[in-house]
Amino acid sequence: MTAPASAAAGVREGWTRCRGCGVTLYAPRLDRALGVCPDCGHHHRLGAAERLGRLLDKGSFVQAPDRLRAVDALGFADTRPYPDRLAAARARTGLDDAVLRGRATLGGHPVVVAAMEFAFLGGSMGVVVGEEIARAADEALATRTPLLLAVASGGARMQEGCLSLMQMARTAQALARCGRAGVPTVSLLTDPTFGGVTGSFATLTDIVVAEAGALVGFAGPRVIESATRRPLPAGFQTAEYLYAHGMVDRVEARQGLRPLLTRLLALLAAAPAPPVPPAPPETGGPGLDTAERGAWETVRFARDTARPTTLEYAGLMCEDFVELHGDRHHGDDPAIVGGLASLGGRTVMLIGHQKGHDTAELVARNFGMPEPEGYRKATRLMRLAERLGLPVVTLVDTQGAAPGVGAEERGQAWAVAEAISTMGELTVPVVSVVTGEGGSGGALALATADRVLMTRNACYSVISPESCSVILFGDPGHAAGMAEALRVTAPHLLRLGVIDGIVPEPAGGSQRDPAAAADLVRAAVLAALADLAPLSGPDLVAGRHDRFRRIGRVADV
Incomplete structure (x- = not known):
């Protein structure tokens, strides 16, 4: 696994400014707090490697050996050719694309895991991301191992056109196969999670957990405001807003994610049927209610x-x-x-x-x-x-x-x-x-x-x-x-x-x-x-x- 990036941008000589409240923080202190501001509680974004490092058992992650790289099938160029953008993203993140996939343990429980990297072209989903998620689901299905997805994405990868759009179907079908086979799937929605990722695999898991304060939605807030020409509700598209509207199972602060996921994985693990206990009495006995009531x-x-x-x-x-x-x-x-x-x-x-x-x-x-x-x-x-x-x-x-x-x-x-x-x-x-x-x-x-x-x-x-x-x-x-x-x-x-x-x-x-x-x-x-x-x-x-x-x-x- 690649070396983790800093939890907060702007680090200079051991100090950084909180993106939530603007307070200057001692960077090691912020790191010890898992990237959560001790003053305002703002959750700074984590890269895929650092995210897995915070969640998984130490030293347990083994990256998948099959590595994939995107192909410029459209010959796409805007201000820069797509291959140049890919090369810059690889150099910046140390990843081949916007997903880090492998196997690990969490609280001693084996998992197949895939974590998305927002710093790689906004965590956008192209063909490689779709295939990586599908391969993670395939491995979980083949080995009957719980699948954990840590998600951060701005949506579809425009540079791959309709090929990117098709990944919504590819990943949705992969999750559906796990569901039919009874293989447990859990997603962790982090800041931000939008577009085709939210409209496919990220919200199709058995259990959906959102990190506190994460922005999550389908259309982005600026798109919605522009289309409706109306101000958005307070707290719109936050994890807490989604929770209030019944869209996620849990909202957890970062410090509580590992304990929560450990408990979930323990409950999702197969357990033998209990021994046959004696049937309880149906009539009165010592210490039992025997009063006759109308x-x-x-x-x-x-x-x-x-x-x-x-x-x-x-x-x-x-x-x-x-x-x-x-x-x-x-x-x-x-x-x-x-x-x-x-x-x-x-x-x-x-x-x-x-x-x-x-x-x-x-x-x-x-x-x-x-x-x-x-x-x-x-x-x-x-x-x-x-x-x-x-x-x-x-x-x-x-x-x-x-x-x-x-x-x-x-x-x-x-x-x-x-x-x-x-x-x-x-x-x-x-x-x-x-x-x-x-x-x-x-x-x-x-x-x-x-x-x-x-x-x-x-x-x-x-x-x-x-x-x-x-x-x-x-x-x-x-x-x-x-x-x-x-x-x-x-x-x-x-x-x-x-x-x-x-x-x-x-x-x-x-x-x-x-x-x-x-x-x-x-x-x-x-x-x-x-x-x-x-x-x-x-x-x-x-x-x-x-x-x-x-x-x-x-x-x-």
């Missing part, structure tokens, strides 16, 4: 804001959990959370509704009532789990899908229907646990599973008792009676065949002892996954279809 009291218990949330269950029952964000279309709905989790030594995709414990958190999470973006995020993560061969575990706790004009305009019904349909067709094991409220289609969108469980004091219904009372009696005063009539409790639903088992709760309910509650849910989920482990993908789909086809009785006429 349906309405159970509903009130299920709604208690002190009950554990999905994120708390993730922290208590999983060895690790990396939350992933965004629906890749519009936003990141905080009412549904999901990500890669290590559960009993096995990686799963954990997805669940997220409420809160106080007014501020409940409002921020919309009381656990998802918008269409939440269901689209869940669907995206389910499909990712299927590509990677990971079981899906969902935790259900919602009054229902969010009502509202905006939700309807953005296709709430379509998003819920797609989530239900996608779950039904997954070729990986799916286990759902209703941990609080299971409200209508908004709950079923995360509960079309092979095994559906309920904690003892949860409830599950087609409609809330209050709404049922209003519709049938004109006021909510009959809610208690409707709760009983709707058969919303776990014992009733077990007898009706809607659920497959009841997870006990600690004495006084899960809200009294969240850690003990998480242990009980964990044991139940692991038992269900062990039960499903021998089944093939087609068998899982067929069994899931049969399960829901059997629910409910009909009478012949």
Whole structure:
């Protein structure tokens, strides 16, 4: 690997000026801070070699032996002939083109890696860049090694004309082959990432991470301003802006990138199936809740804001959990959370509704009532789990899908229907646990599973008792009676065949002892996954279809 370039330009006698705040910094101090200004947090650009040096295990990078150089197929010249520009870029960067490709380890995990060099003709993508990315994907596919792409590019290479444009298809197809084969791919979007690179391989990976402050987009900001003749929104096309609009999984400061990627690679590594654990008891026992509660009291218990949330269950029952964000279309709905989790030594995709414990958190999470973006995020993560061969575990706790004009305009019904349909067709094991409220289609969108469980004091219904009372009696005063009539409790639903088992709760309910509650849910989920482990993908789909086809009785006429 070539010697790394300086993290910041303008170095003179050990000093440099920050491009973000203009403060003069001691260059070695800036270097120790990984090129991040200690005063304003500005992330100075890194070259490909230095980027890999900051991310990878020391001394592990081995550059690919097959080296490629661009050909001037068009005989292109502007103020200088294209071959002269290439020669100058090679001399300046020490690279053959705008990509440095090879193999390495990161946190001890093997990766195929390709890093782009912005200093080489703006990191523009020509035929060589397209082929380098395709070869990296081919190697990852052939060796079933995770692919890591560190991206920095101004877009297409104009000097190669339409040949450059075709690289969008070449690289997109290469990433698609990895996706079909279940080979994990991760991209790191750095400053800047634009044009055909963003519109192809950079955003087609399984997980998309953006470095804090990076500018990322398709058309450049000057092009957009010129075309629209309108000022751009504050923070437009920054990593943080993309995160808020659901386009990337994570935004991380440079210091956090290596730890985050290490965790992701550990979770993406193949893990053996866990041993078959004992099934949890379905009746009372020492330290377990044995109180007899009516349906309405159970509903009130299920709604208690002190009950554990999905994120708390993730922290208590999983060895690790990396939350992933965004629906890749519009936003990141905080009412549904999901990500890669290590559960009993096995990686799963954990997805669940997220409420809160106080007014501020409940409002921020919309009381656990998802918008269409939440269901689209869940669907995206389910499909990712299927590509990677990971079981899906969902935790259900919602009054229902969010009502509202905006939700309807953005296709709430379509998003819920797609989530239900996608779950039904997954070729990986799916286990759902209703941990609080299971409200209508908004709950079923995360509960079309092979095994559906309920904690003892949860409830599950087609409609809330209050709404049922209003519709049938004109006021909510009959809610208690409707709760009983709707058969919303776990014992009733077990007898009706809607659920497959009841997870006990600690004495006084899960809200009294969240850690003990998480242990009980964990044991139940692991038992269900062990039960499903021998089944093939087609068998899982067929069994899931049969399960829901059997629910409910009909009478012949």
